[in-house]
Amino acid sequence: DTGVSQNPRHKITKRGQNVTFRCDPISEHNRLYWYRQTLGQGPEFLTYFQNEAQLEKSRLLSDRFSAERPKGSFSTLEIQRTEQGDSAMYLCASSLDGRLSYNEQFFGPGTRLTVL
Amino acid sequence: AQSVAQPEDQVKVAEGNPLTVKCTYSVSGNPYLFWYVQYPNRGLQFLLKYITGDNLVKGSYGFEAEFNKSQTSFHLKKPSALVSDSALYFCAVSRPGPVNRDDKIIFGKGTRLHILP
Numbered sequence: 001d002t003g004v005s006q007n008p009r010h011k012i013t014k015r016g017q018n019v020t021f022r023c024d025p026i027s028e029h030n031r032l033y034w035y036r037q038t039l040g041q042g043p044e045f046l047t048y049f050q051n052e053a054q055l056e057k058s059r060l061l062s063d064r065f066s067a068e069r070p071k072g073s074f075s076t077l078e079i080q081r082t083e084q085g086d087s088a089m090y091l092c093a094s095s096l097d098g099r100l101s102y103n104e105q106f107f108g109p110g111t112r113l114t115v116l
Numbered sequence: 117a118q119s120v121a122q123p124e125d126q127v128k129v130a131e132g133n134p135l136t137v138k139c140t141y142s143v144s145g146n147p148y149l150f151w152y153v154q155y156p157n158r159g160l161q162f163l164l165k166y167i168t169g170d171n172l173v174k175g176s177y178g179f180e181a182e183f184n185k186s187q188t189s190f191h192l193k194k195p196s197a198l199v200s201d202s203a204l205y206f207c208a209v210s211r212p213g214p215v216n217r218d219d220k221i222i223f224g225k226g227t228r229l230h231i232l233p
Contacts (some may be wrong), residue, residue, distance in 0.1 A: 004159070033220065042120075042206050042223030043160070056220065091160065105221060107152075107160040 002026060004108035006092050012114045013082055020078045021111045025094030032075050033105060034067055035091040036060065043091050049075060050097065082115045089113075118143040120209050122224035129197045130232050137192040137227045139207030149190040150208040150221065151181055160206065166190060177201070197231045204228050 005024045013019050025032050030051050035043035046065070047057045051072040061067075064082075069075040079086055089112050093105040119142045129135040141147055151163040164175025171183045181192045190207060207224040 035223075040225070042208075042225050043221075045220040045222070048220060093160075104150075104162060104165060106162065109157075109159040 004092055004094050004106055006090075006108040006111050008111060009109060010112050010114075012116065014116050015084060016081055018078065018080045019082055019113065020076055021090055021092075021113075022074060022076050023092030023094075023108060024074045025092070026106055027073075029094035029096055029106075030072070031095045031097055031105075032069055033093040033095075034075070034077050035093065037089040037091055037110070038087075046077075046090075079113075082113075084115045087113055087115045118147075118209050118211060118222045120207050120222055120224035122205075122207055122227045124227050125225075126228045126230065128230045128232060131199050132196050135192075135194050135197045135201070135229065135231075137205050137207075137229060139190045139192065139224060140188050141190060141207070141209045142188065143209050143211050145211055148210040149181070149183060150210070151175065151179070151190075151192050152206045152208060152223075154204040154206065154226070163192070163205075199231045199233050202229055202231045 007022045011019055033048040034046040036046055037043045045058050046061050047067050049069040052069050064080045067077045089110040091110045092108045095105045121140045123138055149166040152160040153163050154160050163179050164173050164181055166173045166183045174180045179194050181190055183190050204226045206226045208221045210221045
């Protein structure tokens, strides 16, 4: 399968713990996005990378959140000192840059985080 | 600022009947418009997009959408609904820009489509 993959698919953690999610994009895609989706809402943009450069971070991304894409391939999203409000589905998407693919983003299956 | 409105939380249609899922958008300049579908426990799947050209866009699974610039709408349609079309549908908008410019996608809240057998 050459689609976007995310690990783990599910994560249950206690409040205050740190968690890290991984996203592997489609191999030739140079853009990688993170979104968060809560129940009853559409995905909300968190941040995105062009190759290894993080080009934008949403106001939703508090200081407890950090994302990296060190070699321009896979990306990690870390949440420190998790809170119950962090419970959500975290979606990763990838695309070629906008000039070539008209922003068509391909989504992974998501990581569902539950903070107890 | 870009925004998308999906005025209906739910749409119920009998199998075999035509369906419409409504979407309106707000964006400065020419928009890129998308429809995605989400099935339970699966990721978002791309259905179709409008970039430029013909106002009627055809996509996957027999879906199509009509871009109406004067009404700033991009309604999703299908002539004959299937029970398997039951899912959560998201309309989305993006604004094209040069490389390294923000081109994030803004999603609507979603419309749950129920196709009744």
